[in-house]
Amino acid sequence: MSKTITLDEIRSAAIELGVETAVLLAIHDVECPDSGFNDDGSPVILFEPHVFWRELGNVYYYTKREQMRDLFPDICYPTWQKSAYNVRPSHQKLYVASVLHWEAAHSSCSWGLGQVMGNNWEDLGYASLKAFIDAMHESEAKQLDAMCRFIKVNNLVDELQRHDWSGFARRYNGSGYRKNRYDEKLEAAYAKHKHTK
Incomplete structure (x- = not known):
């Protein structure tokens, strides 16, 4: 099975979620613009030291x-x-942190296409943190599924249906979303994809 997601899989996820395909493409573009995997096959992550x-x-x-x-x-x-984010790659940080405490370390990363934090695993309906991590290693489709679960659980479908980018950004990306112009980036990405069916 390919790790790479197809447009048909994104379409299906959008229909199930009740949003336009362009909306999911926009979130994908902003959160993880390339692949959900690195060249070595590991999932794209961001290790969060304060978490x-x-x-x-x-x-x-x-x-x-x-x-x-x-x-x-x-x-x-x-x-x-x-200032500390570019000191070493996130997977190196995860490795060092995991030596001390595997669960705490893996809970402290955002994962894959939707950059969903590992510490959400239980709310998202995974059987365990390991089941969530295994899914993030499996495919971009599983990473997209985690993103859609997060959107559903946090009642963010309405914001996406209304194109309320700042409302979505505040709850998906955190209260500091304006510093990174996250809402503006989402709006621009949606405009790029809005004719995608």
């Missing part, structure tokens, strides 16, 4: 997360910092 700090707290690794912050200041810290 890792929080996830370690959730498993009571308070001392360990302070040690991790001191040893690897680009992998674990309490508040979001733009």
Whole structure:
């Protein structure tokens, strides 16, 4: 089975979700404009160090997360910092973090075409975090499915049907979406694809 998604698969997902194909293409363009996989076959991820700090707290690794912050200041810290993102590739960060705590590390990444955070696995109906991660490794179609599950669970279909890009962006991408002009990028991407049936 190919890992690469087809337009027909995107169309089917859009119909099931109740939105235009162009809407899903727009989110894909903005979140992960190329493939959902790297050249080596690994899923595209973004490791979030401030989320890792929080996830370690959730498993009571308070001392360990302070040690991790001191040893690897680009992998674990309490508040979001733009400057640490380009220190090393996300998969390297994930590997180091996983040595300390596999679940916390994998929960702290956004995955694939929709860049869905691993810590959403239970809300999205996966049997386990590992089942979610396995799906993210399987195909772009499974990555799209995770994105659609997130949209449904968070009641964002209406925003997409109305083309309320800022309303969608606020809840999908976080309160800082305006800094990255996420809503504007979505609107532009939708305009590019709006004639796609």
